[in-house]
Amino acid sequence: MIRKISGRQISILLFSLIMIYPVLWWVGASLKDDSELTLPGLFPEHPVLSNFTQGWSAIPKFSFTHFYANTFELVIILIVLSLVSCSLTAFALARLDFPMRKLWLGILLVTMMLPGQVTLIPQYTMFHSMNMINTYLPFIIPHLLAGGIGGSFFVYLLVQFMRGIPRELDESAKMDGCSWFGIYFRIMLPLIRPALVTTALYCFLWNWDDFFGHLIYINSVSKYTVGLAIKLFVDTQSGDGSWGQLLAMSLISIVPSTIFFFAVQKQFVEGIAAGALKG
Numbered sequence: 113m114i115r116k117i118s119g120r121q122i123s124i125l126l127f128s129l130i131m132i133y134p135v136l137w138w139v140g141a142s143l144k145d146d147s148e149l150t151l152p153g154l155f156p157e158h159p160v161l162s163n164f165t166q167g168w169s170a171i172p173k174f175s176f177t178h179f180y181a182n183t184f185e186l187v188i189i190l191i192v193l194s195l196v197s198c199s200l201t202a203f204a205l206a207r208l209d210f211p212m213r214k215l216w217l218g219i220l221l222v223t224m225m226l227p228g229q230v231t232l233i234p235q236y237t238m239f240h241s242m243n244m245i246n247t248y249l250p251f252i253i254p255h256l257l258a259g260g261i262g263g264s265f266f267v268y269l270l271v272q273f274m275r276g277i278p279r280e281l282d283e284s285a286k287m288d289g290c291s292w293f294g295i296y297f298r299i300m301l302p303l304i305r306p307a308l309v310t311t312a313l314y315c316f317l318w319n320w321d322d323f324f325g326h327l328i329y330i331n332s333v334s335k336y337t338v339g340l341a342i343k344l345f346v347d348t349q350s351g352d353g354s355w356g357q358l359l360a361m362s363l364i365s366i367v368p369s370t371i372f373f374f375a376v377q378k379q380f381v382e383g384i385a386a387g388a389l390k391g
Contacts, residue, residue: 142360167357179341190255194315197258202270203296224264246331261318266311273307309379
């Protein structure tokens with residue numbers, strides 16, 4: 113039986129095609145020779161796969177394998193640190209009673225409203241005085257302390273999620289001799305898994321795409337991340353007309369984020385929906 117398509121569904125489909133058109137052009141352009149980039153048509157008649165192979169090793173002394181290894185190493189460390197520090201902070205704010213708890217939570221919410229440009233110069237001055245420039249420490253230390261990119265948002269998200277869990281579970285665990293850390297590790301973490309997945313996904317995406325932060329703190333090519341490597345590619349190769357290779361490398365740069373998103377999409381949606389209901 114053929115299902116009738118409504119006008120609303122057709123309009124959504126057309127709007128989706130409009131939205132995805134730039135991505136399709138991007139894919140097609142990465143397969144084109146430089147002489148074909150100005151020609152009409154999304155895809156070339158003869159795809160140039162060498163854009164990917166040649167672009168991968170186009171930067172002298174380094175290939176993109178090195179830059180991807182740097183980026184994955186940094187991002188994975190930041191995800192682990194964010195999950196541990198933000199969940200511990202959220203657990204304290206949501207389940208423990210201590211002086212000025214509401215004040216600290218209010219300060220946390222205020223920091224969410226501060227644009228990054230306001231704190232950029234003081235942070236850079238502080239890390240420069242500690243001789244941490246051209247290292248990954250300016251990214252690691254804030255995430256270790258439940259800060260960094262999105263740290264306040266992650267804590268707030270986890271706090272809202274934990275508040276929706278009945279406190280009777282805490283009391284039952286205490287009667288069985290469980291400590292606060294045991295409640296956090298054995299009870300709370302399994303129950304907030306969707307929120308943790310949401311935190312991990314946002315942390316991955318935002319730190320993977322943190323071009324400006326990497327540009328400020330990293331100077332050595334050997335420590336470059338993927339975003340900085342693409343900028344270096346533009347600086348060194350664009351004069352030679354290697355636009356196809358540049359588009360190919362930039363296309364590959366979004367593959368990890370895309371794969372990670374679709375891998376955790378179900379739990380990500382559950383975490384966002386549950387957080388919205390609990391908020």
